[in-house]
Amino acid sequence: MPAANPPRARSGNRRDEAARLAVLHAADDLLAEQGFAALTVEAIARQAGVAKQTIYRWWPSKVEILLDTLVEDSAEDVPIPDSPTADGIRDYLRGFTRFLSHDPAGKVLLALLAQAEHDPGAAVGFQERYLRPRRERERELIARATEAGEISPRLGPDAAMDALLGPIVYGALTGVEFSPESVDTLFEALLRPCTRDG
Amino acid sequence: MPAANPPRARSGNRRDEAARLAVLHAADDLLAEQGFAALTVEAIARQAGVAKQTIYRWWPSKVEILLDTLVEDSAEDVPIPDSPTADGIRDYLRGFTRFLSHDPAGKVLLALLAQAEHDPGAAVGFQERYLRPRRERERELIARATEAGEISPRLGPDAAMDALLGPIVYGALTGVEFSPESVDTLFEALLRPCTRDG
């Protein structure tokens, strides 16, 4: 149904927060319920009960809408742990797996990753606003945990993170959930080599 | 340039092989030179010097065109090794990295992986015609190498392959080449645990 929104109070001079949220939620809903193909600017405007121009005024493209939701949701749902412990890192990886598989916001991440492959502009935004900031904090996490003796990675921090996250993402992209046990094994194999892995 | 093809000999009753190849090459070229966004059926037809209907007659969608090229090219450029040796597997992984990074056909793989995330139909085709057949032969490779004592994987065959390929693909998607050395390290960590590597 095309959003039986009661006509929002017309706004006036300042940006209409209700319209902003309606757009973000409409984008999320459309992606979750109809798939990326249905995620057109016109459909978002219809679903949100908003004029197309209102979208173009504030977002240069639908990718930026998705990035807005991803940045907010991932900060909340898959926070990077503060404590540089082995358990913290393990939990982070498990949480990331769950996020990709079971959280609607995880679909947004996959959609953006895919779109970045088709659209250089999307690639830049995805790098700058999601991947890079997150990677910097992951790097710091790895560094501090290594220093603390919690882990001893066989790879540099970037390669280690790619080696840990890559299988999870690849699984999600190919429709296979990378199991929590496999995540743990991966963790042991790459970050704590040659222990009596119990 | 809009394909200054000399007018192909008109074919007649049977499928025109020249037209088939022209379409496959046009699709490849457009993807490589202009990116996925430029890969429209109309552009392929223009570039190939072929009628749109000729494309729709033989391919249900542009995804199937790419799948045709991917299936042919990947069989040739990244063959799955026959000999179930550690070296064979290591070379396969290195070859796959190179394929993704430096071979135009690797772009096709990434484009299809991305498109599968946006388009359920593409996902099915990609699974059935690329991922599944390849995975079956990878599984057998792992099994035979394990049996031969060449490797002793810490994960089941599917998870192991995802853990090995995932980082390579994820790197390619995020614009980072997963280095050959890292590939080797990954190989050692996951398939030959706790040997004398320190």
Added chain:
Amino acid sequence: MPAANPPRARSGNRRDEAARLAVLHAADDLLAEQGFAALTVEAIARQAGVAKQTIYRWWPSKVEILLDTLVEDSAEDVPIPDSPTADGIRDYLRGFTRFLSHDPAGKVLLALLAQAEHDPGAAVGFQERYLRPRRERERELIARATEAGEISPRLGPDAAMDALLGPIVYGALTGVEFSPESVDTLFEALLRPCTRDG
């Protein structure tokens, strides 16, 4: 239904009369049952169980197919009377009205008249193969009847025929049957002026 024709005996060297008739009947049937819009060469070929090329080999266009049927049918169904009598002419006009209104072949005449307005080629064929030959014999009919004192037209032979046939055709084109009584009145008014009809 797509013509459950029993597969005609394959022909061989000479023109296949069965194919010729199948095409003519298919064209007639399609026009009568589906209207002119459905009268495509492909549909005729389907309906007749004949290859498209067989049609193009023998007829330069679908208009010529219709002309073939019209020439045959009109000669039979609306013959121009031999006897140059007032009654003969009156019957001819009545017969023409019935032909246009109630005979399927009359639809062919209207269709061709209409198509001639859209298509110069059709106009030429329609003139040469239907209108002109018929008009020549109509002219002769008028001339002989005048000479015999059966009629005394107020217009030249061509204008007289146009004045007599025009209303009938115009009525058929605009969906109104020009009534037999009106035809008679027209006949009296134009060909037998100022007699005792009041």
Added chain:
Amino acid sequence: MPAANPPRARSGNRRDEAARLAVLHAADDLLAEQGFAALTVEAIARQAGVAKQTIYRWWPSKVEILLDTLVEDSAEDVPIPDSPTADGIRDYLRGFTRFLSHDPAGKVLLALLAQAEHDPGAAVGFQERYLRPRRERERELIARATEAGEISPRLGPDAAMDALLGPIVYGALTGVEFSPESVDTLFEALLRPCTRDG
């Protein structure tokens, strides 16, 4: 030439009158210069410098475009006379002949009449928007002139009009102009029977 229109002032929320006129004129021009076969929606859009969708937004089919021009032009170029005199009617018939033969808008009438024979939808529109309204006023003209003793028709008003207009239209359709003298003779024969027709 593909319409070197200076970019029309973009309109905004309301219907763009310039675009409307551009479409009507383009349709007229194409019909006059290239014939009905060239009158495709795409060609009209090209010629008018207008997007195809702008045409489909306002007209359900190209027939309605032609009807728009016909209704406007015929009201101006072949007005039905107000004064119910013999001379008025005779002038109307002469004017109609000239309209069909020498006015580009007359081609539109013929094209629509022809198209109505091929396309039931066109037939309905042509009836409702051109034929019926005009016939109603013609009927009234005949009635008032009869009452005033200016004419004394030998046929009912509808049949009389068909008998007067039919030859003119039929002549135009078959490529013969029904001469003004013949029109006058027809007028005398049908509307003023048995006078000393001088």
Added chain:
DNA sequence: AAGTAATCGAGACGGTACGTCATGTCTTAGC
């Protein structure tokens, strides 16, 4: 209190690509 400015919804506009259909030309292979 009037004037200015930015927002909003609505939606028309010129475009591009979609996937389908019919055209008329051509080749193959069977009789």
Added chain:
DNA sequence: GCTAAGACATGACGTACCGTCTCGATTACTT
């Protein structure tokens, strides 16, 4: 040499979105 079958280049069909634009209303700051 005829036939059925059908591939092919061409180009129009009518639809969906794109991103830009103008409208008239609403609302808040400015004077």
